[in-house]
Amino acid sequence: MKNTWWFQRFTDYADRTFLVEGDTSYNYAALTERIEAYHAAFTESGLQAGDVVALQGDYTLNGIAALFALFGLKAIVAPITATSPSERTLREEAAQAQWLVQAQQELSIQPIAATSAPHDYVVRLKQTQHPGLILFSSGSTGTPKAMIHDVENLLAPFAHKRARRLCILIFLLYDHIGGLNTLFNGMATGAKIVVPASRDAHVVAQAIETHKVKLLPASPTFLNLFLMSGAAERYDLSSLRFITYGTEPMPESLLKRIKQQLPDTALIQTFGTSETGITQTISRSSESTLIKFDDPNTEYKIVDGELWMRSKSQILGYLNHEMSRFTAEGWFMTGDLVEEAQDGFLKITGRREELINVGGEKVTPSEVESVLLEMPEVADCLVYGEPNAITGHNVAAKIVPHAESDPRKLKRLIKQHCRQQLSPYKVPVRITFVDEAIFGERFKKLRRPTQTN
Structure with missing residues (x-):
């Protein structure tokens, strides 16, 4: 040893x-x-x-x-x-x-x-x-x-990391590839690693202020909860130089709101899967959801809009499941849907299993969520597909309002805003108001899988 x-x-x-x-x-x-x-x-x-x-x-x-x-x-x-x-x-x-x-x-x-x-x-x-x-x-x-x-x-990739004076708040779970990646990277570079007493937004913000944390890895869901909590106004976050985000698509409107709240903090998108490990990426800018893979240990290609990856750090296999998501050549079908931009940049738009099929037209929940989060009346939202006997699915949305308001008036405002920004089949048919955001222990939105045939 x-x-x-x-x-x-x-x-x-x-x-x-x-x-x-x-x-x-x-x-x-x-x-x-x-x-x-x-x-x-x-x-x-x-x-x-x-x-x-x-x-x-x-x-x-x-x-x-x-x-x-x-x-x-x-x-x-x-x-x-x-x-x-x-x-x-x-x-x-x-x-x-x-x-x-x-x-x-x-x-x-x-x-x-x-x-x-x-x-x-x-x-x-x-x-x-x-x-x-x-x-x-x-x-x-x-x-x-x-x-x-x-x-x-x-x-192996961490063996070549150089020592740095960095204070990192560790957020993702101990049994999660993203959390372990943060741990391994921090330990390889001699970083100080801060463990918050809980993942409550105010507890995290207080830890950043107290320990002058420079790097916060988080998910878009948590970052929105962070903004909703008002913690950014209550605590001194001036030490924060970097926020890395991943695990789920980032709504563009949310990214802009985070940048407005923390203008001196660089926002960097990361990407990885439990099967292939974390891949080195480059973000086009702090206000862009476009990323480029820049990792000599990872290959990728796009097949029918889906991202396929092959890496030197990918798993040997599953212990209790068949390997249908791996090809004979070792490519892993991530299930992530991507759009190609210029200069090798990509945009992660969502998961194939969450795609909503409305009469043959495909809707990604993140696109609709980004439009909803543009509204000052909407604090948080969750978009998913509901079965429909005629079209296959309807777009549905659960909304966390910013404040108490008349539900009928707010529904009209939401539909009016969506009609101005989205194609008709993308506008939520059912809108339900809820008190709290819906997410799992990994601070990722919990959606209903949809049938995309």
Whole structure:
């Protein structure tokens, strides 16, 4: 383990602040000490290279140290943040975990009785003597897909990162590719990583003010909630130099509002999937949703409007699902719909599964949401397709009003505004007013999948 580039890097950063948890700060020396202690504890317990470990943890010194100690042992790690016992069990079974490690407070190591022979991908990874990482899909129904990464491939791009003096607030989840990418990037560059006490907008804003955070990775859904909360006016956010956003399409009107609120902050769009890893991108500007892929480790092409990708850091495969989204040549069909612009720039418009088919005409929810968010009366919205016996689908919208208003008058205003900006088939037929935005634990909008045939 001490021969790995990442352990040596952490050792070089010994005196730098590594992690801020509430009122407690730890330097990189504390991290390396904890990694070594946990590595010894895992070895003593009988845990071996190639074993599959369900790791219940979070962005704490213990959780991060346990993750890297298991990488150092060349184990295959499945981070789990689910709070429901049934959800945890689903993930442990999908990963075929042999061990349960809990690293929230005290370290706990428990063997799990094997119920089946190891998957071929696990056997193959064990033969290479490389550590592994198992991530899960964020589907809201059924058993989540368990996808297995070779950690050597996943971490390779970070080995060439240079040291920087950067303070990062970590926002996306501990078991999410975006959150882990932020963690790996920050640790490779010797950054100070701030963990907010919660993902409440005011708590995040206070952490930015207190610790002079320079980089905030977030989702468009959270950034809109951030604006709605008034936190940007209440706290000093002048230290914030960069906001990176991804995981879902950014409505153009929302991007403009964020830039108006934080004019000195660069807004940078990111892109990645759990299957292919995070791809290096270039944003045309802070006020543009156009991006360009600029990554020597990633190839892409567009097939019938859908983005296909192939990367050096993509998964070995799924442990509990067929590989129909991968071609024989290794291309991953992302399900993301894109439009091509000039000079190699692209615009991510939405997900194929969320496309609304209105009598043969296709509608992307993000386009309609962007128009709705132009209205000062609309604080937030969710656009989706509703079944219609004649047209296949209608466009429907759930609206969070900015303030109390007459529902009938507001509906008329919304439809009038949409008719001025959109083709008739894109105008919401059904408008429902709700008190709160609808999103999941990953701060992504939860839509109903639609049939696009």
